[in-house]
Amino acid sequence: MSRTARVAAALAAAALVLTACGGGGGSDPAADAGPPRPGGTLLFAVSSDQGCADPQQVGSNDSIYSLRQIVDSLTDQDPQSGAITPWLATKWSSNADATAWTFTLRPGATFSDGTPVDANAVKANFDRVPTIGARGTLPKGYLAGYQGTTVTSPTEFTVRFAQPNVQFLQGTSTHSLGLLAPSSVAKTDDERCQGVVGSGPFVLESYTKDQSTVLTKRAGYNWGSSLFTHPGEAYLDRAEFRVVPESGVRTGSLQSGEIDAVASVGPQDEAPLSGAGIGLPSRANPGLPFGISFNLSTALGKDAAVREAVSLGINRPEVVSAVYTSQTKPATGPLASTTPSYADQSAQYGFDAARAGAVLDAAGWKAGPDGIRAKGGTKLTIPVTFAQNISTTKPALELLQQQLRGVGIDVQLQEKQISDVAQIQQSGQFTALWGNLTRADPDILRATYWSGGANYYRFPPGPLDALLTGQAAATDPAKRTQIAGQAQQLIAAQHLTVPVVELTTTLGVAPSTHDLAFDASSRIQLHDTWKSE
Structure with a gap:
């Protein structure tokens, strides 16, 4: 070789x-x-x-x-x-x-x-x-x-x-x-x-x-x-x-x-x-953990405060202990911890309901009489599309639904057939999707989130693109790991996706x-x- x-x-x-x-x-x-x-x-x-x-x-x-x-x-x-x-x-x-x-x-x-x-x-x-x-x-x-x-x-x-x-x-x-x-x-x-x-x-x-x-x-x-x-x-x-x-x-x-x-x-x-x-x-699966990925071309997907509040409002350890097998771990980054070039971003993924509320308050999302927040007469309702392709999916989402209601976010679960998900992604007719993707290489980030690729989540062109293409071009392993780590840090800091649990x-x-x-x-x-x- x-x-x-x-x-x-x-x-x-x-x-x-x-x-x-x-x-x-x-x-x-x-x-x-x-x-x-x-x-x-x-x-x-x-x-x-x-x-x-x-x-x-x-x-x-x-x-x-x-x-x-x-x-x-x-x-x-x-x-x-x-x-x-x-x-x-x-x-x-x-x-x-x-x-x-x-x-x-x-x-x-x-x-x-x-x-x-x-x-x-x-x-x-x-x-x-x-x-x-x-x-x-x-x-x-x-x-x-x-x-x-x-x-x-x-x-x-x-x-x-x-x-x-x-x-x-x-x-x-x-x-x-x-x-x-x-x-x-x-x-x-x-x-x-x-x-x-x-x-x-x-x-x-x-x-x-x-x-x-x-x-x-x-x-x-x-x-x-x-x-x-x-x-x-x-x-x-x-x-x-x-x-x-x-x-x-x-x-x-x-x-x-x-x-x-x-x-x-x-x-x-x-x-x-x-x-x-x-x-x-x-065995833990490498690649993208199970989580919520927004369509960033939608109004809610574009709202950085909504994305951050969703992440802050999820108690990941509680989800894992209540729904998954004993070997399962909470997500600690955009990549699962078993993926090559994984970089720990766990500081971004703590549960903090009070901070989630403050973030939404600052963005103009105010709590209504039923506890659900609204802005300009529009309730903070997030449709999350999912397919019941493994038995833990619906119970996990129902628990997330309860957790996020506690910070004033109304999650509406929309179940689809697994055979329909690819077409839904391609059409862009969704606000947020629940899912994961397995691959033992950090390039799974480019394949999923690069604006120049399939880009089913409608990521806009920006600094992330250079990092994703840069890691794919880096022939030096240390350099590639460094660039991939920067990409993970940016994704986590901007809450461009909300990882929840590593598939095991x-x-x-x-x-x-x-x-x-x-x-x-x-x-x-x-x-x-x-x-x-």
Whole structure:
């Protein structure tokens, strides 16, 4: 690897922290069940479905869990060190300013339709990404400034950018840039949402919106990530992801042995699941914490006093203790604490109802007879749009609603389907959105808040732009961390977004299921997963 590639990997390695509890499988040690064995079906219950079966067009964990298994990436990222490691690419290098990245592919990999995973296939994927619609926010962000891919041989190609793009290397390890067969790339966005062809260890057998995603083992698979613990095919024959919105039903099905694993474990589930011998592997998600992001083109979004008062009026520790699992932490910055180049901004995020009231008083928002503030005859009512894609979302928002009413802010909750959120973001028809975004790189800030990008939150051009683009261009790790820290400080000081809680992924895993591993983004990897009964 070149110096730029090495420093990018070193940056991630220095900053990424793994927080895990209970290992990567069930509560019984795998050694007690003997060596890993092939065969069996994993039944996994999730709480929601994003309504699309294309890894390049999903951003919700519940959908990523299954779709990650059908695509390989050029690189992988070690969840413990953060280092970028080989997968489909055996080596890579960049020019001095990280505007061009050259990769060498391993030979012999194929998509499940038989076509080769070659340089032309990579080019087809990258050329198509900029034209994906609203659902393709993540891959488009990783390819910002993309100028094209030059193929020099079946196994070698160079990706070029208009400006330095250090973050691209980590982007190649994500599901969002997982490679699809050219036949899938050529389909329309909506056609791809019905199912795509990848080169991963599993093949998509069927997808039924809001019901299930069924995967089968890819026969002959032999080009796995360098981080996989065994070569060759996956152990499992099948994996079925069932959509079960009710938390109690998921928990009961796991306890009864009807299913093998569940996502979105809530605090009320921890004790009964542990008591039943269920493993609770847990890992904090890097990236943007769950919080409220305003549409800064709206009247309330533009009002700095309103944004500050919302932040001051939220008691984050109370939200965490009341709603989330015991491993969860309050947000302490625009980035989650497990993100490379995270800078602690906790001084900006304390609970201070009196100060929130004073800020609103000074801005002309006066308390009315019902306790809700108003200015110029308009009540301080903030519609917050959300999707119930994990079980903790609505309870957390209902508690926030109560807390903010205490400082005179009327929060109105507007629940939408997770499949509709991307279109709502793109349209700008919202005042504030509740959500998070997972990525193990500080460039998630640029992808989300840069006024020159997708800019779904309508950030106006300003000093933040230079910081966000500057960190993406900084090839020196220390310099990049410094610039990213300045960006976080500015976002926090101006309350441009209101982070509340760090997402911590806690799974429930039956004792007979082993090595259900987290990747660097706290999603799951099933290649090495196996069942002992």
